[in-house]
Amino acid sequence: MQKRTAASIRARVRAQMTDEIKDAARRQLAIEGANLSLRAIAREMGMVSSALYRYFASRDELLTALIVDAYDAIGEAGEHADVTITNRLDLTGRWLAVAHAWRDWALADPAEYALIHGSPVPGYAAPQETVGPATRRFLVVAAIIRDGQESGVLPTSPGSAGTGRLPASAGTGGPPIPAPLLAELNGVANALGVESDDTGLTARSLIAVTELFGALNFELFGQLTNTIDEREAWFDYQARTMAALIGLP
Amino acid sequence: MQKRTAASIRARVRAQMTDEIKDAARRQLAIEGANLSLRAIAREMGMVSSALYRYFASRDELLTALIVDAYDAIGEAGEHADVTITNRLDLTGRWLAVAHAWRDWALADPAEYALIHGSPVPGYAAPQETVGPATRRFLVVAAIIRDGQESGVLPTSPGSAGTGRLPASAGTGGPPIPAPLLAELNGVANALGVESDDTGLTARSLIAVTELFGALNFELFGQLTNTIDEREAWFDYQARTMAALIGLP
């Protein structure tokens, strides 16, 4: 027991140190904009730069850790917001909660947001381990769709008319989908745990998410400067429009 | 006359040299990813780095020139695609042509696209002179809307039902717009030369553009990896869905 305890203390201290390095890195990113400098991190922590190599084999490895953390953080923010909505069939309410949670997270950590949604970092290729966390954002939305379908408040098959609050493009109403794309979209739905023949619904949901992050990119990357100052209201309007596009009740 | 000729030759050579520097810079961006290095540019041109200061007062000034050029280039690509549609009342056709032209431009010059739609460059603040060219993208869409309204193929006032191909959210059908946002959106429409009381239409058009660039960001910044391979078909589907959202005939 003594062995294990001592070893686990070391492990815990090590994990803590790793977290502190990542925190310092995040603080750096927030100030510097994007350039992640190992030496600057070490300086901030009062260490010598080579000491960081006890924790990360290279700058790229640290970058990967930060990216994974960011995907997890925004994913968790969405999940957390989703479960606060007690009426689980209020799909629009859940969607809006998730959307605003994502936005809040992005505004609180613009540099971290940029890390995952901005231009690729020069010379860095995202390794396989980032794809899992990256999916997390989509899983929340998929859960909303799935709950809607299982409870019957969302149309479960193409052609069904829905509640009447649906836009004309709901059901099979959207543009025609060429076969290869259709197959891919169904594959995406399956991978996200949504079982449905309604490919149009899958497509519109994906479009809604794309628009939402497009909106955040516009807001955070400066495309709204001198155009829209009512940022939150505008985002909210966009999120509601996308809820209608999907056909959420 | 001799004076002027000699002087204008000098001016032309100078302009040519400026263009060559920008071209080299663009080539650098395409390779390096994002880090714009004056020394690397000079090296590529077989000059000494200080020589560049004859043409640009600083790195930031060169960056600004590149950004302005990029906005102009993507703007022009859209405008050019728009005028190739001979039936000016085929608004969806025009919208799709513009959308695909933007995408083609972005795919041909991903680094330039990232320069204007990606994460802000660390330590760089976009000066006033970039806002004009930045508007150009929106003007093309505004022209489509305006032509639709002036010819009557698009509803010109809130509450009108439209062609029936419109989604339920057309006219006043969208989510309610809070007063300050309403004012701002009308201001945007006016600034873009669209005279209309239909704020919902303005909003939906802006959403459509936002989604489109969101789609391009997803495609170019790697969010579609392992998800959608049918990139062009998927983009086309999204653009068509947005045309329907706006209510374009």
Added chain:
DNA sequence: TGTACATCAGTGAACGCGCGTTCACTGATGTAC
């Protein structure tokens, strides 16, 4: 319980490279009289 040994976090110097910007200069070309 006490001592020899292993583990491992952190040091400090160095390698070899990069960068933006300034400054005094050379030398060709164009201008004015």
Added chain:
DNA sequence: TGTACATCAGTGAACGCGCGTTCACTGATGTAC
């Protein structure tokens, strides 16, 4: 037409700074007998 002068593109050295990564090392802490 010929000569003195001005303009200005490009040079080359330097300033003062940054970076990621390697490597032999110190010294504290934990482990095994």
